[in-house]
Amino acid sequence: MTDKTxxxxxxxxxxxAKFSxxxxxxxxxxxxxxxGFVPAEEGRPPTPAGPTLREQTLQTFANVKAILEEGGASWDDxxxxxxxxxxxxxxxxxxEIYDGYLEEQGLTQPPPARTTVYVGLPKGLLIEIDALAVLG
Known part of the structure; x- marks a missing residue:
């Protein structure tokens, strides 16, 4: 059995909280x-990348990408x-932001499946994104 990392x-x-x-x-x-929180700095509370959907979406994608790369994956996975x-x-x-970002990342076809839902998030946050990757 493979260990979880x-x-x-x-x-x-x-x-x-208690999650990874x-x-x-x-x-x-x-x-x-x-x-869309900007990268962590010692002693600074988490801060959104900006007030706009574009700023927060692009930072959210960067945050997802950092985790994918930490696990040895890419957007193609x-x-x-x-x-x-x-x-x-x-x-x-x-x-529009989503399509442009994935194109900039050179995502090969076919694109991933996607679900979009409407939720409540903490004050000031406009978007949250999660992803499931399968590595070859």
Whole structure:
């Protein structure tokens, strides 16, 4: 049986509760829901990348990518992405940012499956993203 490995990149602060930012077991890597917090600095509380959906989405993608890389994966290994938005009005803008980001990352075809849902997040946060990767 393959052991589970917790993944916490240097850019991430310790989780605020008993969970891992990512977990890898064998060739499966699950990235926990990430938000648009800028990389951790000693003594500074987590801070959103900015007030806009674009700023937070791009930082959220960077945070997911850091965990994928920590586990030996890339966007090409991602099978499923779940996007959690706080406002239904952000859907079209998020799609534009999402498509542009994955294109910039050179994601090969086919793209991962995706689910988008609307949720409540802590004040000031507009988006959360998680991902499931299967490594070859």
């Amino acid at each position: 917790a993944l916490t990149p240097k850019t991430h602060a310790a989780p605020p 930012h990512g977990v890898r077991k064998g060739n499966i890597l699950q990235v926990a829901g990430q938000v 991602v099978m499923m992405i779940r996007v959690y938005l706080t406002d239904v009005e952000h859907f079209a803008e998020m799609n």
